[in-house]
Every structure is written in structure tokens, then in C-alpha cells.
Amino acid sequence: xxxxxxxxxxxxxxxxxxxxxxxxxxxxxxxxxxxxxxxxxxxxxxxxxxxxxxxxxxxxxxxxxxxxxxxxxxxxxxxxxxxxxxxxxxxxxxxxxxxxxxxxxxxxxxxxxxxxxxxxxxxxxxxxxxxxxxxxxxxxxxxxxxxxxxxxxxxxxxxxxxxxxxxxxxxxxxxxxxxxxxxxxxxxxxxxxxxxxxxxxxxxxxxxxxxxxxxxxxxxxxxxxxxxxxxxxxxxxxxxxxxxxxxxxxxxxxxxxxxxxxxx
Amino acid sequence: xxxxxxxxxxxxxxxxxxxxxxxxxxxxxxxxxxxxxxxxxxxxxxxxxxxxxxxxxxxxxxxxxxxxxxxxxxxxxxxxxxxxxxxxxxxxxxxxxxxxxxxxxxxxxxxxxxxxxxxxxxxxxxxxxxxxxxxxxxxxxxxxxxxxxxxxxxxxxxxxxxxxxxxxxxxxxxxxxxxxxxxxxxxxxxxxxxxxxxxxxxxxxxxxxxxxxxxxxxxxxxxxxxxxxxxxxxxxxxxxxxxxxxxxxxxxxxxxxxxxxxxxxxxxxxxxxxxxxxxxxxxxxxxxxxxxxxxxxxxxxxxxxxxxxxxxxxxxxxx
Numbered sequence: 001x002x003x004x005x006x007x008x009x010x011x012x013x014x015x016x017x018x019x020x021x022x023x024x025x026x027x028x029x030x031x032x033x034x035x036x037x038x039x040x041x042x043x044x045x046x047x048x049x050x051x052x053x054x055x056x057x058x059x060x061x062x063x064x065x066x067x068x069x070x071x072x073x074x075x076x077x078x079x080x081x082x083x084x085x086x087x088x089x090x091x092x093x094x095x096x097x098x099x100x101x102x103x104x105x106x107x108x109x110x111x112x113x114x115x116x117x118x119x120x121x122x123x124x125x126x127x128x129x130x131x132x133x134x135x136x137x138x139x140x141x142x143x144x145x146x147x148x149x150x151x152x153x154x155x156x157x158x159x160x161x162x163x164x165x166x167x168x169x170x171x172x173x174x175x176x177x178x179x180x181x182x183x184x185x186x187x188x189x190x191x192x193x194x195x196x197x198x199x200x201x202x203x204x205x206x207x208x209x210x211x212x213x214x215x216x217x218x219x220x221x222x223x224x225x226x227x228x229x230x231x232x233x234x235x236x237x238x239x240x241x242x243x244x245x246x247x248x249x250x251x252x253x254x255x256x257x258x259x260x261x262x263x264x
Numbered sequence: 265x266x267x268x269x270x271x272x273x274x275x276x277x278x279x280x281x282x283x284x285x286x287x288x289x290x291x292x293x294x295x296x297x298x299x300x301x302x303x304x305x306x307x308x309x310x311x312x313x314x315x316x317x318x319x320x321x322x323x324x325x326x327x328x329x330x331x332x333x334x335x336x337x338x339x340x341x342x343x344x345x346x347x348x349x350x351x352x353x354x355x356x357x358x359x360x361x362x363x364x365x366x367x368x369x370x371x372x373x374x375x376x377x378x379x380x381x382x383x384x385x386x387x388x389x390x391x392x393x394x395x396x397x398x399x400x401x402x403x404x405x406x407x408x409x410x411x412x413x414x415x416x417x418x419x420x421x422x423x424x425x426x427x428x429x430x431x432x433x434x435x436x437x438x439x440x441x442x443x444x445x446x447x448x449x450x451x452x453x454x455x456x457x458x459x460x461x462x463x464x465x466x467x468x469x470x471x472x473x474x475x476x477x478x479x480x481x482x483x484x485x486x487x488x489x490x491x492x493x494x495x496x497x498x499x500x501x502x503x504x505x506x507x508x509x510x511x512x513x514x515x516x517x518x519x520x521x522x523x524x525x526x527x528x529x530x531x532x533x534x535x536x537x538x539x540x541x542x543x544x545x546x547x548x549x550x551x552x553x554x555x556x557x558x559x560x561x562x563x564x565x566x567x568x569x570x571x572x573x574x575x576x577x578x579x580x581x582x583x
Contacts, residue, residue, distance in 0.1 A: 106369065140365025190503055243556050
């Protein structure tokens with residue numbers, strides 16, 4: 001089945017995937033000893049977004065069309081877009097502007113919406129939440145600003161004509177949620193195993209377009225932030241207790257603790 | 265007094281426990297109105313009253329149960345126009361997140377997400393959020409009115425104060441334009457086991473478990489202790505176990521009597537969701553793992569040997 005709307009450029013479906021460059025979740029050091037973020041820390045394409053790109057590519061392969069990656073970040077975030085392009089996405093858009101440093105969720109959503117709107121996508125795919133921020137507020141804000149329905153936390157997606165159906169993860173199972181496209185979905189990391197970029201894909205990505213846009217290009221004003229950091233304090237730390245090597249007595253020690261806690 | 269709202273999340277006709285947790289904090293901050301939408305809202309109003317709500321705005325339109333976020337955002341936006349609350353509290357749960365994000369964008373207001381506490385300060389509201397991956401706590405001031413704050417479940421303890429809420433009908437028409445993302449089926453996959461959030465003992469597994477085939481070892485220990493099994497984000501993302509088992513910032517927050525972390529290094533993403541546990545036991549090959557620094561008892565050893573031995577010892581002791 002194919003999406004019903006045929007476009008001028010011959011694409012059957014236009015899919016936008018939002019992507020973000022984040023500190024590498026697998027790199028050991030998150031913080032310097034003074035609690036600042038390590039400047040030279042490796043940055044990567046958010047692993048959750050890789051799954052979103054993969055889902056977009058699979059839909060494209062099944063239904064035809066175009067996959068466009070839209071990101072916001074410093075110039076080096078082009079690397080994250082380039083990685084997605086090497087997986088097979090068609091082109092990228094990077095929103096970058098010094099005024100966007102420290103942007104909150106609403107400003108981020110505004111900038112993304114302004115960049116995505118002219119594309120008139122049939123489908124917008126976002127990760128459920130980013131690896132670094134993990135607040136998950138940008139996708140519903142983006143859906144509202146784009147005037148799209150939101151089908152969130154999808155672990156499975158089916159497209160049939162202009163109908164989209166997802167399995168939305170819940171605490172005790174899932175819901176089947178349906179809508180007509182255009183729509184925005186957020187996907188879990190379990191939705192699709194991201195492919196590795198082939199050498200051919202990496203070569204092809206070099207010549208793919210990454211359009212760079214600033215706030216002025218988008219007609220978005222920074223405005224006053226919705227929230228301001230008043231102070232930062234150490235998180236309440238638990239004191240370390242005993243650390244023992246298992247020399248055969250560990251089970252007894254654990255049992256003691258369980259008994260003291262009255263659970264056995 | 266500040267006008268404080270609690271978005272009382274309903275699911276399957278039932279008031280969610282997070283709503284009552286929010287009530288406990290909200291009533292410290294001002295006069296509280298709760299908003300309950302969908303099946304069971306009217307019945308929920310009585311409970312919300314007992315927990316300190318002065319008024320509960322209800323609407324039992326089936327659209328609230330059948331469609332994601334948009335009908336609820338419509339209702340809240342309409343009521344917000346009339347009532348101009350100072351603060352709206354949401355639970356940091358999937359359903360409430362969908363609604364809160366949509367509402368904030370419509371009102372053009374910022375929001376503070378993943379908060380652990382809220383307090384009044386200088387005529388406004390300040391909420392704490394994990395910062396730098398949870399090593400720090402930032403105090404964030406909400407600049408807009410209403411301030412919108414999403415609070416992690418289990419941050420506050422629900423308690424009754426006694427009282428009766430005035431039940432008010434929330435008049436709103438949900439147009440077809442908001443009936444778009446439709447829930448057509450609900451599928452339950454969970455078994456009849458102890459719920460993770462309510463368990464007195466939680467045993468969680470991480471990468472150190474070696475693979476999904478070893479998780480039954482944790483199940484056996486959980487059964488022996490009458491507890492539930494959780495997991496780190498790493499193994500959920502790897503597809504070893506379902507998301508419903510994930511403990512942490514983007515999973516469930518738990519505070520059991522005893523938390524046993526098996527093969528979990530203790531990334532902030534995980535510890536944010538379990539560090540309020542009364543007693544923490546960690547079993548890990550690596551003595552330097554961050555989890556060891558917060559455990560009451562850290563055992564350096566082979567989890568695949570220790571866990572079955574512990575299960576047998578617990579079973580023997582029960583006899």
C-alpha cells in the first residue's frame with residue numbers, strides 16, 4: 001500500500017526525523033571533578049534517534065518517498081546528521097544559532113517547527129526522549145505547534161494509505177493507536193535495530209545536502225526563557241556502606257541485611 | 265493564596281495514585297483545584313476532596329479516554345483562560361507528559377519537567393530538577409503564569425486530610441479536530457505479579473546479568489522475597505526485557521524497603537529512579553562501579569553464582 005498523496009517531486013511520502021547530537025552515553029566520564037561537563041567528550045548521534053531514522057528508512061523502503069533529518073545544535077552537530085545520511089536518509093537541515101545556546105524545550109520546539117513546517121511532511125518521527133535531557137517534552141510541543149496529532153511511545157508502526165497505526169507502550173502492555181497522516185510519532189529504542197552505514201552509504205552521504213538555518217531565517221525570536229536556573233546544589237548523596245568481596249560469605253551477609261530490613 | 269491546579273490523571277476509569285501524591289504537595293502551596301477528565305472523573309472527585317482539593321472540575325466525555333492528549337489539552341486550555349491558575353502540577357508519566365507538552369506549547373509557556381520537588385518563593389514557584397545527569401540538583405524558577413511543573417512519581421507521599429471538594433462541571437466541547445490520535449485497542453501483557461512500583465523488594469538487573477536468559481534467576485529471587493524485578497535502561501534498550509521493567513529517570517521511580525541492583529553500574533539515569541530506596545544492596549563484578557558508592561552493602565562477585573545461592577538461602581530460611 002502506498003500513501004495517497006503524490007507530490008510534485010514524485011515522492012509518495014515525506015518523512016521528517018528529528019535528530020540530536022548528545023554526549024556519548026557509552027563514554028565513561030560524564031562529569032569533570034568540578035562537575036562541569038567534559039568539553040572534549042565524544043558526541044554522537046542520539047542512539048534513540050538512530051532507531052527513529054531506521055524506522056523512517058524502513059517506511060521509505062516500503063512506501064517510497066524521502067527521509068529528511070532535522071536537527072538543532074552547534075555546527076559540529078552536522079556530524080550527527082551526516083551519520084544519518086550515511087544510513088540512507090536523503091538530506092538534512094541543521095538549525096544553528098548562537099542565540100540558541102541553552103534553549104529550553106519550548107524554544108527548541110519552536111525552532112524545529114519553523115524548519116519542519118515548510119517541508120509539509122506526512123510523518124514526523126521523534127525519539128521518545130533524548131539520552132541527555134530525557135524530559136521528552138519537545139515532541140508533544142512540536143506536535144502542537146505543527147498542528148499534528150501525536151502518537152507517542154510507539155514500539156511498532158504500520159502505515160496503510162493515509163492511515164497510521166502504532167503500538168503505544170504502556171506500563172502493562174500496549175495500546176493500538178490510529179490516526180490519519182500527517183501525524184507526529186515518538187518511537188522507542190526497541191522499534192527497529194539501526195542499520196550500519198555501508199561504505200557506499202558513507203561515500204554517498206558526503207554529497208548530500210545539509211541546509212543550515214539560523215533563527216532569523218526561521219522567523220523565530222529567542223524571547224524570554226520559560227524558566228531560569230536559580231541555583232545548583234549537590235544531589236543528596238547516599239553514604240556508601242560496606243563493600244565486601246564474595247569469599248563465600250556474601251550470601252550470609254545479604255541475608256543479614258534482608259533480615260534487618262524485615263523482608264525475610 | 266496561590267491558585268494551584270492538579271491534573272488528576274485518570275486511566276481505565278480509575279484515578280491514578282500520582283494524582284494523590286501531587287495533592288499532598290499542592291495543598292502546601294495554595295488553594296487546590298483538581299481537574300479530572302474521562303470515565304470515573306466524578307467518583308474521583310470525592311477522593312480528591314479527601315486529599316485536600318477545594319474543587320474538582322470534571323468532564324466525563326469519552327473523548328478523554330479515547331484520544332491522546334488533544335482533548336485534555338483543549339479542556340485545560342479553556343479552563344485556564346477562565347481561571348488563570350498560578351501553578352499547574354502534572355505527574356511525569358507518559359499520558360500526562362503528552363498533555364502537558366501540548367498545553368504548554370499552546371499557552372506559549374515554558375515548563376519544568378522531571379521535577380522532584382516544588383516550593384513557593386518570592387511570589388512564584390521554584391522546582392528542583394536533576395542536573396548534570398543527576399549528580400547535582402538545579403533549582404529552576406518558572407517565569408510564566410501559569411507555572412507548569414511535571415513531578416516524578418513517588419516524589420511525595422499521599423495522605424488524606426479529610427474534606428469534600430465542590431464538584432464543578434467543566435464545560436468544553438471537544439471538536440473533531442482534536443479527535444485524531446485514537447486508541448482503538450488496549451492490550452495487557454503484564455502478569456499477575458507484584459507491581460514494580462508497589463513492591464517492598466525490587467531486584468533489578470543490568471548488563472552484568474550477561475543476557476536475557478539469566479533474568480529468570482532474578483525472577484526466582486523476587487518470587488522468594490515476594491518482590492518484583494526491574495531493569496536498567498541499557499538492557500531494556502538492548503531488548504532483553506520490556507520497558508515496563510525499566511527503573512530510572514525515563515522509567516519507573518521506586519522506593520522499596522530493599523533494592524537489590526544486580527550487574528548494574530549505577531548510571532545517574534538509573535539511580536535517580538531508585539536512590540530513595542530504604543536499603544540498597546549491589547552485586548557487581550566491579551568494585552569501582554558507581555552503584556557501590558551508594559549501596560548499604562556492596563558485594564563484589566559473580567551475580568550468576570550469588571543470586572541462585574541467595575534464592576536458595578531465602579527459601580531455606582522461610583521454611
